[in-house]
Amino acid sequence: MNKDNIIKLITFFGYLLFQVFLFNKMVLLGKGFAFVYVGFLLTFQFELGIIAAMLIGFATGVSVDIFSNTLGIHASASVLLMYLRPTLFKLFTPHGGYPIGSKPTPTIMGFSWFSTYSLILIFLHHSWLFIVEAGGFHLFLFTIQKIILSTFFTFSTIIIIQYLFSKKTGGR
Amino acid sequence: MRSFLLFLYKYRAFLVFILLETAALFLVVQNSNYNRATFFNSTNYAVGSILETSNNIQSYFSLTATNQQLSKENALLRSKYLGLLASIEENDKIDTVSNFAFINSKIVNNSVFLLNNIITINSGSDQGITAGMGVIGSSGIVGKVKRVGKGYSTVVSMLDIDVSISAEIKNKINLCTVQWDGKSPEFAKVLYVPRHYNLAIGDTVVTSGFNAIYPSGVSIGVISKLILPEDASFFDIQIKLINDFTSLSLVEVVLNKNLPQIDSLTQTVEE
Numbered sequence: 001m002n003k004d005n006i007i008k009l010i011t012f013f014g015y016l017l018f019q020v021f022l023f024n025k026m027v028l029l030g031k032g033f034a035f036v037y038v039g040f041l042l043t044f045q046f047e048l049g050i051i052a053a054m055l056i057g058f059a060t061g062v063s064v065d066i067f068s069n070t071l072g073i074h075a076s077a078s079v080l081l082m083y084l085r086p087t088l089f090k091l092f093t094p095h096g097g098y099p100i101g102s103k104p105t106p107t108i109m110g111f112s113w114f115s116t117y118s119l120i121l122i123f124l125h126h127s128w129l130f131i132v133e134a135g136g137f138h139l140f141l142f143t144i145q146k147i148i149l150s151t152f153f154t155f156s157t158i159i160i161i162q163y164l165f166s167k168k169t170g171g172r
Numbered sequence: 173m174r175s176f177l178l179f180l181y182k183y184r185a186f187l188v189f190i191l192l193e194t195a196a197l198f199l200v201v202q203n204s205n206y207n208r209a210t211f212f213n214s215t216n217y218a219v220g221s222i223l224e225t226s227n228n229i230q231s232y233f234s235l236t237a238t239n240q241q242l243s244k245e246n247a248l249l250r251s252k253y254l255g256l257l258a259s260i261e262e263n264d265k266i267d268t269v270s271n272f273a274f275i276n277s278k279i280v281n282n283s284v285f286l287l288n289n290i291i292t293i294n295s296g297s298d299q300g301i302t303a304g305m306g307v308i309g310s311s312g313i314v315g316k317v318k319r320v321g322k323g324y325s326t327v328v329s330m331l332d333i334d335v336s337i338s339a340e341i342k343n344k345i346n347l348c349t350v351q352w353d354g355k356s357p358e359f360a361k362v363l364y365v366p367r368h369y370n371l372a373i374g375d376t377v378v379t380s381g382f383n384a385i386y387p388s389g390v391s392i393g394v395i396s397k398l399i400l401p402e403d404a405s406f407f408d409i410q411i412k413l414i415n416d417f418t419s420l421s422l423v424e425v426v427l428n429k430n431l432p433q434i435d436s437l438t439q440t441v442e443e
């Protein structure tokens with residue numbers, strides 16, 4: 001296990017701790033959730049293989065699920081996110097490609113690139129998550145409100161965390 | 173064979189995706205079943221104790237509120253006790269309440285903004301809790317035990333869109349159904365009340381005697397909104413829940429001493 005993996009593991013527990021004990025209890029207007037652990041999944045390096053990525057997504061999702069008693073819901077949304085990630089990388093390739101070994105963070109890729117990339121993925125993740133939670137499309141209007149409010153709440157917290165912690169380690 | 177393997181290899185990412193999604197959705201479905209003990213929930217000892225530590229820290233911040241709540245409940249109980257003392261002397265009737273025992277317990281984790289909210293409490297099979305028992309708070313009903321671990325149990329909160337509770341409106345209707353609509357943790361709906369009843373805002377909704385989980389007459393809420401659409405056959409009733417689910421901290425698990433007897437009777441009837 002090299003240094004990078006150890007840092008990633010510590011980061012994982014950091015995110016999990018924040019998610020379970022802080023952000024799970026902060027809900028805006030009863031509808032806006034901040035699933036900050038998504039930030040952990042979004043900022044894996046570009047070269048990460050898609051199968052490994054999905055397995056990481058599944059494990060992260062299940063960990064969050066165990067603590068929130070929502071078994072399977074976060075796991076399925078996270079697997080979807082990790083599956084779609086490479087497609088978005090392809091869509092938004094900058095001129096000259098991606099720098100080798102770098103990560104999709106706002107400090108490396110720039111704010112506007114990161115916000116397009118992350119807003120799309122967060123939106124899809126949350127849509128999947130809340131539709132699975134509702135068990136279908138009844139309560140549709142309520143679910144839509146939850147999705148939109150939560151997307152912006154999650155996005156803002158991820159951006160703040162990225163700018164606070166990503167200087168030295170290149171992505172917390 | 174070769175082309176089949178090539179096909180598998182080519183679409184391996186998609187196949188793994190389908191596999192993992194199936195696994196996750198299987199977990200979702202399995203988790204909504206009662207009674208099936210799985211390892212991955214907060215009745216697990218490790219998860220439960222981590223949540224409890226976190227709650228122990230948090231509960232310091234709401235000590236004043238909890239104390240006030242308890243002293244209020246004390247006062248209420250004392251007034252009831254004095255009333256009962258007077259009536260006991262008059263008649264020796266057997267009270268249905270004596271069929272129930274209560275196990276007090278503390279909430280270590282709670283959610284109110286999901287659609288299927290789950291509460292974790294810090295007592296389990298060691299304290300005599302079994303799945304299906306009712307849970308009531310200081311002022312009204314809270315939910316029903318779902319899974320039991322050694323030292324922790326999970327409770328399906330009343331705030332769950334799939335839960336319906338047999339209720340009555342005090343002095344007016346002796347059977348109706350209370351269900352949460354998933355929107356605000358403060359309010360719930362009363363369903364199937366025909367339009368010929370004469371209801372008013374402020375009427376109290378309590379549990380009915382037609383269930384073996386809760387004692388009859390435990391408060392659920394107070395009618396806060398009453399709409400009777402022209403063409404509807406039922407009232408549209410909103411109640412304000414008596415329990416404040418966002419600040420709930422101490423609960424009692426209801427043990428119905430007659431439950432085994434009731435169960436075996438129902439079984440004989442069904443056969």
